[in-house]
Each structure stands twice: as C-alpha cells, then as structure tokens.
Amino acid sequence: MFGLALKMLFGDTAKYLMLVAGLFFATFLIVQQASVFCGLMMWTSSTLKNVGAPIFVVEERVEQINEINPLRDTDVSRVRSVTAVRWAMPLYSGIQRVRLESGSFKTVQLLGIDAASLAGAPARMVEGNLEDLRLPNTVIIDELAVTRLSEDRNHPIQVGDRFEINDIEARVVGICKAMRSFTGGPYLWTTYERALQYTPPQRKMLSAVIAAPIDGMTADDAAAEITRKTGLRAYVNRGFGDNPGDFNTSTIWWYVRNTGIPISFGTTVVIGFIVGVAIACQTFYAFVLDNLTYLGALKAMGMSNARLSLMLVIQSATVGMIGFGIGLLATAGFAYAAIEHQQPPFVMPWQIPVVAFVVIQVICMMAALMGIFRLSLYEPAMVFRA
Amino acid sequence: MTETHKKQVVDVRGVEKHFGDGPDRIHVLKQVNLQAYSGEILMLVGPSGCGKTTLLSAIAGTLRIESGEIEVFNNPLHRMSGGALTRFRAEHIGFIFQQFNLIPTLSVAENVGVPLLIQGVSNGEARKRSRAALDAVGLGDRWRERPNKLSGGQQQRVAIARALVHEPPLVICDEPTAALDAQNGEIVLELFRNVARSPDRAVIIVTHDNRIFSYADRIARMDDGEIVEERKQEHLHAPHFIHEHAI
Numbered sequence: 001m002f003g004l005a006l007k008m009l010f011g012d013t014a015k016y017l018m019l020v021a022g023l024f025f026a027t028f029l030i031v032q033q034a035s036v037f038c039g040l041m042m043w044t045s046s047t048l049k050n051v052g053a054p055i056f057v058v059e060e061r062v063e064q065i066n067e068i069n070p071l072r073d074t075d076v077s078r079v080r081s082v083t084a085v086r087w088a089m090p091l092y093s094g095i096q097r098v099r100l101e102s103g104s105f106k107t108v109q110l111l112g113i114d115a116a117s118l119a120g121a122p123a124r125m126v127e128g129n130l131e132d133l134r135l136p137n138t139v140i141i142d143e144l145a146v147t148r149l150s151e152d153r154n155h156p157i158q159v160g161d162r163f164e165i166n167d168i169e170a171r172v173v174g175i176c177k178a179m180r181s182f183t184g185g186p187y188l189w190t191t192y193e194r195a196l197q198y199t200p201p202q203r204k205m206l207s208a209v210i211a212a213p214i215d216g217m218t219a220d221d222a223a224a225e226i227t228r229k230t231g232l233r234a235y236v237n238r239g240f241g242d243n244p245g246d247f248n249t250s251t252i253w254w255y256v257r258n259t260g261i262p263i264s265f266g267t268t269v270v271i272g273f274i275v276g277v278a279i280a281c282q283t284f285y286a287f288v289l290d291n292l293t294y295l296g297a298l299k300a301m302g303m304s305n306a307r308l309s310l311m312l313v314i315q316s317a318t319v320g321m322i323g324f325g326i327g328l329l330a331t332a333g334f335a336y337a338a339i340e341h342q343q344p345p346f347v348m349p350w351q352i353p354v355v356a357f358v359v360i361q362v363i364c365m366m367a368a369l370m371g372i373f374r375l376s377l378y379e380p381a382m383v384f385r386a
Numbered sequence: 387m388t389e390t391h392k393k394q395v396v397d398v399r400g401v402e403k404h405f406g407d408g409p410d411r412i413h414v415l416k417q418v419n420l421q422a423y424s425g426e427i428l429m430l431v432g433p434s435g436c437g438k439t440t441l442l443s444a445i446a447g448t449l450r451i452e453s454g455e456i457e458v459f460n461n462p463l464h465r466m467s468g469g470a471l472t473r474f475r476a477e478h479i480g481f482i483f484q485q486f487n488l489i490p491t492l493s494v495a496e497n498v499g500v501p502l503l504i505q506g507v508s509n510g511e512a513r514k515r516s517r518a519a520l521d522a523v524g525l526g527d528r529w530r531e532r533p534n535k536l537s538g539g540q541q542q543r544v545a546i547a548r549a550l551v552h553e554p555p556l557v558i559c560d561e562p563t564a565a566l567d568a569q570n571g572e573i574v575l576e577l578f579r580n581v582a583r584s585p586d587r588a589v590i591i592v593t594h595d596n597r598i599f600s601y602a603d604r605i606a607r608m609d610d611g612e613i614v615e616e617r618k619q620e621h622l623h624a625p626h627f628i629h630e631h632a633i
Contacts, residue, residue, distance in 0.1 A: 001503045004492060011491020297487035300448050302476020303504050304469065380475075381443035383483060384560045 001303075005311035006318060008291060015287045019319040020326065022279025023360055027327025029272030030356045031348070032334055037265035038352070039338075039345025041240075044255050045248040046179040047093055048237050050142075050187055051111065051120040053210030054219045056247050057088070057226055057234045064251035066182060068093060070204035075232060079209045084225035088211040089114035092195040095183060099164040102151055107185040110165070112195025120210050122189055128159045128174025133191060139170045142178035144342065145186030165198040180342060220245060276363045281370055284316055288371035292378055300380035309372045313365070320364035324357055395556060395588045396422035396445055401454035403440055414440045416611040418454070424555070427578060427589045427601060432608035438592045439560060441608070445590065446479055446558045447471040459555060476504050480549030484561040486541045488533035494544050495520060495529035501552040519547040522581055539570025546577050557582055559591040563598055575601045 010016055047065050048056065057079050059069035079088040092112030097105045113120040115134055122130070122140060133140055141149065141157070149163060150156040157163075162171050170190070178187045190198065196205050211234075213222030223234035223245060235247035243249055256262050288295070295308060331348075338346040403415040414437045422428045422445075430438045443449035444456055447463045448471075456463040461474055480501070488497045498516035503509070520526050523543040525536075533541050542562060549557050562578075563571035575598050582589050591602070599605060607615040 003509070004489075004496060004500070004503065007496070008489060008491050291489075293485070293487055294489045297481070297483060298500065298504070299472075300446070300475065301481055301501055301504060302472055302474075302479075304472050307504075380448035381440075381446075383487065384439045384443050384448070 001307065002311065002314050005314050008294075008311075009287075009315040009318065012287060012290065015283050015290070016319065018283045019280055019287075020323045022283065023276055023320055023323025023363065024327040024330065025279070026272045026276025026363065027324045027356055027360055028330050028334075029275065030269050030359060031328060031331045031352055033265050033268040033272065034352045034356070035331065035335065035346050035348040036338075036344050037261065038349060039347040040182070040261065040265075041252045041255060042347050043180055043182040043345050045240070045251045046181050046187075047109070047111070048247050048251070050122065050178045051091065051093075051113075051210060052123055052237070053089075053091075053120055054213065054237055055085075055211040055223050055226065055234055056091075056237055057209040057211060057230070057232050058207075060231060060233045062233055064254040065093070065247055066251070067254075068207045070202065071206040071209065071232070072204055073206055075206060075230070076209050078230045079211055079226055079232070079234075082222075082226050082229045084213055084217050084222040086212045086214045087117065087119065088209050089117055089119040090192045090206050091120055091208045091210050092192055092199070092205060093207040094195075094199060095185065096165050096188075096198060098149060098170070098188075099167075100149060100151065101163065106148055107183065108145065108149075108165075108188045109181045109183065109185050110195055110198060111187060111189050112192040113189060115191035115193065122174075122176035122178055122187075124177040126175045126177055128172075130174060132173035133189065135171075135173060137169045137171050137194070138173040138190065139165075140174040140176055140189040141172055142176055142187040144178070144180060145188065146175060148186050166200065168198055170198070180345070273359060273363070276360065277366060280316070280319075280363050281367045284319075284364075284367035285370045285374065287315075288312065288374055292375070293383065295375055296378050296380060296383040299375075299378070300383045305376060308375055309368075312371045312375070313368045316364040316368035316371070317361060320360045324360045327360075328353060328356075392423035392425050394421055395424050395459055396420070396590070397455075397457045398441070398445065399455045401441070401444060401456060402452050403437075403444065403449070404452060405440075414611050415444070415451070418611070418613055420606055420613055422556075422588045422590055424588050425583070425585045426603040427583055427591065429599065429602040429605045430590065430592045430608060431594070431596075431599070431605055434594070436608045437611040438608050442558055442560060442590065442592045446481070447475050476501070477552075478554055478556055480552070480554040480557040482542070482545050482549045482557065482559040482562050484564050486533070486538075486545045486565075488541055488544055488548075490532060490534055492532075493529065494525065494531050494533060494536070497533060497544060498529075498548045498551050501548060501554075505552060507552075516547070516551055519551040520544070522550070523547045523577055537570070538566050539573055542566060542570070542574050543577060546574065546582065550582060555587050557587060557589045559589065559593075561593055561595075562591060563593065563595045568597065571595065571598060 059071055062069055076088055076090050079085055094110055096108055096110045098108050099105055146156050159172050162169055213219050219236040223236050226234035236245055238246050240248045240252050335346050338344055398418055398420040401415050401418040405412045405414050432438050444451050451464055495516045498519050499512035502512040517529055520529050523546055525543055579601055603619050605617050606613050
C-alpha cells in the first residue's frame with residue numbers, strides 16, 4: 001500500500017519536484033548558513049589554535065583573544081612564580097601593516113613569541129626552518145600570506161623575499177600552515193622582541209603570557225592557581241565547549257553576545273525554515289486537494305483513516321529525505337569549494353545536519369498534518385457526490 | 387428464482403436522514419424500507435435530489451443514519467463503530483463510482499489491486515488476481531497502462547474489475563453509465579449481467595438512465611425521500627413504466 005502512496009507522489013511530477021526543490025532550498029540555506037556561522041566563529045579563536053599553548057594568561061577583564069588589554073612585562077615573571085606553572089612565555093598579538101616592494105600595504109596579524117623557547121611557534125612548517133626565526137629581521141608567514149603578500153600570481157612570495165613592517169625590514173625564512181584569522185589578514189610569526197620593534201611603542205606591549213602546567217596537574221587547575229596567585233585571568237586553550245574557563249569558548253560567546261553575526265545568520269536560517277514551510281505545506285496541501293477524490297474513494301473502499309494518514313506521512317517524509325539529501329549534497333559541494341579557496345569559513349559539526357534533518361522532517365510533518373486534517377473532513381459518502 | 391429462494395442481504399427499515407440545520411434543514415430519507423437479495427440486480431431510480439445516492443451511501447456504510455435500521459449480511463450498520471464500518475466496507479462491498487475514481491498515477495492493474503491491498507493481500511497475489519479480474523472484463527492486455535490512456539467505457543470496465551477483484555458479496559454502483567455513451571453503457575451493463583451478477587452477490591445500482599432498466603431484476607423508484615414503487619423484472623418492460631421513469 002505504501003508503494004502505491006509513493007507512486008501517487010512520484011506520479012505528480014510537478015508537485016513532487018516543487019516539494020523537493022523547496023525542501024532542498026530550505027536544507028541548503030539552513031545547513032550552509034549554520035556551517036558558515038560556525039566557521040566564522042572558529043575563525044574568531046584562530047590565534048588560540050595557531051599559538052597552541054595550553055594556558056593563556058591575560059588582563060583580568062579580557063573576555064576574548066582579539067581584544068586584549070596589554071600586561072606589564074613583569075607579569076611574565078609573576079606567572080612563572082606560580083608553582084603550578086612549568087613554563088611561561090611572553091606573547092605579542094596585534095594587527096600591523098606590511099609594505100610590499102610595490103609600495104602597497106597589506107594588513108597582517110603579527111605574533112611575537114619567545115626567541116629562546118619558540119613557544120607558540122607554528123605547528124606545521126611547509127617550507128623553511130623554524131629556528132631561522134632567531135636570525136635578524138626574520139618572519140615566518142602562513143600560506144595565506146603567500147597569496148596576500150605576493151605582487152602577482154606569477155611571482156608568489158617565497159622564502160628569502162623581503163618586505164617592511166613599520167619601515168623595518170622583514171625577511172621571510174619560512175612558510176607554515178595556519179588557521180585564518182577573523183580579520184582576514186594572514187599570520188606572521190616573529191620573535192617577541194622584534195615584534196615590539198615592528199610595533200609603534202606603547203607603555204605596555206605584552207598581549208598575553210602563554211604557559212603550561214607542571215606534570216601531573218591539569219591545565220584547568222593550573223589556570224585556577226594562576227588566577228588566584230596573580231589576579232590575572234588565566235584561560236585554558238582546549239577548544240569550544242561548555243567550559244567557561246576555556247578561551248575559545250569565552251571568545252566565541254563574546255562574539256555571539258556582542259555582535260550582530262548570530263542575528264544575521266540566524267535570520268537567514270529562519271528564512272530557510274519559513275521558505276521550507278511555505279513551499280512544502282502549500283504544495284503538499286495542493287497535492288492532497290488534487291488527490292482528495294481518490295483518497296476519498298480509498299476511504300469509501302475501506303481504507304482506515306490511520307492508514308491514509310500514514311500514507312500522507314510517508315509521502316511527506318520521503319520528499320523530506322530526498323530534499324534534505326540533495327540539499328546536503330549541494331552544501332557539500334559548497335564546502336568543497338570553500339575549503340579549496342579557504343573562504344568563506346565553513347565548519348559543519350555533526351549536530352548541524354542532524355538538527356537540519358529534524359527541522360526538515362518537522363516541516364514535512366506539518367505539511368502532512370495539514371493534509372491529514374483536510375482528509376479527516378472528507379466523509380467517504382462525499383465520493384458519491386462527484 | 388423467487389425472492390423466497392434468494393437470501394436477503396440488505397434490509398433497510400424505517401430509515402430517516404436529514405441534511406442541514408435550521409430553516410435549511412432538508413428531510414432526505416423518510417421512513418425508507420428496502421430489501422435487496424443475493425443474485426439480483428436492484429436499481430434505485432428517481433429524479434435528482436430524491437435521496438437515491440443518500441440511501442446508497444447509507445447501505446454502503448459510508449453515511450450515518452439518524453433513525454431506523456440497516457442490516458447488511460446481518461451486520462447492523464446503524465450500530466457499528468466507524469472502525470468496524472471501515473473494515474466492513476473493505477470486506478463486503480465493491481464500489482463503482484460515476485466518475486470511475488481510478489488513480490491516474492497508478493497503472494490499470496495497480497488500480498484494480500487496491501481493494502486487495504486494503505485487505506492486506508500481498509503485492510504478488512494482488513497483481514495476479516487483478517490481472518485475472520482485468521481478463522474477466524476484457525482488458526487483460528491493457529494492465530500496464532495508465533487509466534487516462536483508456537476510453538471512458540474501458541475505464542468503467544477497469545472500475546468494475548476493481549469492484550469485483552476481492553469478490554465482495556455486495557456491489558454498490560453510483561450512476562455507472564452516466565459518463566458513457568450508449569454503446570459503452572451497454573458493454574458495461576452486459577458486464578454487470580454476466581460478470582457482476584452471481585448467486586452469492588447482490589448488485590445495487592443508482593441510475594437516471596432509463597436505457598438500462600432492462601438489466602435490472604428489480605427497480606425501486608424513489609421520490610422526495612421515499613420509495614414510492616417497486617417492480618420486478620416481468621413488469622419492467624411495460625411501456626408505461628419506461629415512459630414514467632424516463633428522466
């Protein structure tokens with residue numbers, strides 16, 4: 001019987017395609033926009049991923065990594081003095097402008113790390129040698145910088161090339177892999193002292209202290225100890241989750257609370273839902289109306305209301321699954337292109353397709369319920385009154 | 387075969403039905419009494435709005451009556467629940483509608499197999515039996531086609547096959563020839579006489595079409611919600627009857 005229900009559905013090609021198209025569009029809007037939002041939120045904490053230290057110590061009022069209140073240089077020693085700390089190193093993080101040979105300027109995210117330990121250095125080098133960072137006037141750039149800082153596509157910037165930061169020479173000694181920054185500029189690594197030379201002087205220049213816990217102590221316990229002993233704010237750097245003491249979590253929630261980004265993306269997701277509801281409900285209701293006489297005839301011939309309702313549910317759930325599948329496939333195509341071109345940001349945790357599937361099925365059930373309601377009003381005797 | 391030898395399968399006693407409320411309330415069935423017997427073709431005739439289709443719906447168990455009693459195969463329809471009526475219809479009644487009501491997106495064989503699937507018969511068995519039913523109405527070679535590829539007469543033959551495929555003891559027909567020309571109407575009525583009629587089955591036909599009266603074993607004439615006259619086969623060909631009931 002349910003095979004016949006599907007044949008009735010597929011047989012009405014126009015409405016079937018309309019339903020699938022509507023649900024595909026809704027799926028694509030919901031999944032793609034939610035994934036781009038997640039990707040963008042991940043970008044907000046990219047400095048934390050690129051530096052990779054287990055603990056970040058910042059000024060006590062700092063809530064997110066991209067808005068730092070500078071510390072005193074002596075704060076590094078204060079953190080080192082905490083017994084829970086195995087090591088603690090200074091970190092500079094700031095946006096600077098690079099002047100290329102052609103005279104044009106580009107914005108970069110400059111990171112200054114401790115020259116001796118190289119703590120906070122890029123994790124994966126593509127070209128060059130990390131230790132060369134100790135040579136005079138040297139920087140390591142990420143892969144994005146290769147495109148952004150090159151004069152043209154035929155002459156990509158490479159190891160040995162030079163540019164200027166604040167009128168001071170910077171020579172590229174390595175290229176690394178890194179996550180993109182929220183501001184869109186490439187990452188440049190140099191030593192802490194040289195970063196201070198590249199940066200116009202201020203009274204306090206230390207952005208953060210990066211640290212690691214001693215063996216046998218968790219990062220959370222060490223961070224709590226640092227906060228208690230120094231009065232500074234110590235965050236762990238584990239990744240977005242439900243821990244408010246994690247700098248990634250704190251950073252992302254700051255953007256959610258203080259920017260219009262969630263509303264902007266959320267609006268599009270809601271529009272996707274509304275489009276899905278409008279098209280699916282309207283089209284499925286029209287499908288039921290078109291077939292009402294036949295459904296009424298089935299009712300007269302002895303098919304129960306429950307079985308007829310189940311037929312409608314199966315029909316709507318089927319178009320939901322097909323529309324969702326095509327929508328997810330289209331999103332995968334978009335994701336492939338996004339990852340290939342490194343923008344727009346795209347991160348799709350498993351929760352997004354699961355929630356989107358539930359939302360699409362809810363839309364389909366709403367459509368089916370409208371049909372079931374209409375069918376319940378149709379008395380079997382009405383089939384004789386054609 | 388006389389009525390005393392035939393089994394009474396439908397017994398309608400004192401049935402009343404109204405439609406609407408207040409000043410628009412219409413008395414559609416007024417103390418209607420009617421019996422139908424196995425092996426006979428009973429036609430319900432009368433002018434439009436006289437209550438024929440309402441009575442047919444009540445006998446088919448698709449419409450609730452307000453008072454009176456309807457027993458079909460000793461099942462008191464007036465006392466049965468909605469679910470029981472639905473099961474009763476699936477098992478005991480074959481339906482033929484004026485507009486055929488064949489589902490256009492299904493093949494002819496799939497349409498014929500629908501009553502079997504409603505009863506829970508397997509797809510394979512339903513396919514086999516629907517092909518046999520189509521053979522019986524002369525459309526065995528058209529089983530793959532969609533209904534809209536067939537003429538009106540052929541579609542009604544498919545509808546007859548669908549009504550008979552599960553071998554119901556009662557077949558209900560609503561204006562089966564109304565949408566057909568004279569030639570196709572005759573073919574369909576021949577099928578009623580040769581295929582639908584059987585000693586164990588009653589056929590009740592609602593019709594306006596006086597051309598087909600000769601196919602009836604008995605005719606009940608309705609007027610203004612009442613059965614005003616009943617005639618058996620031997621009286622049907624009298625010229626005054628045909629004339630009086632030409633509508």
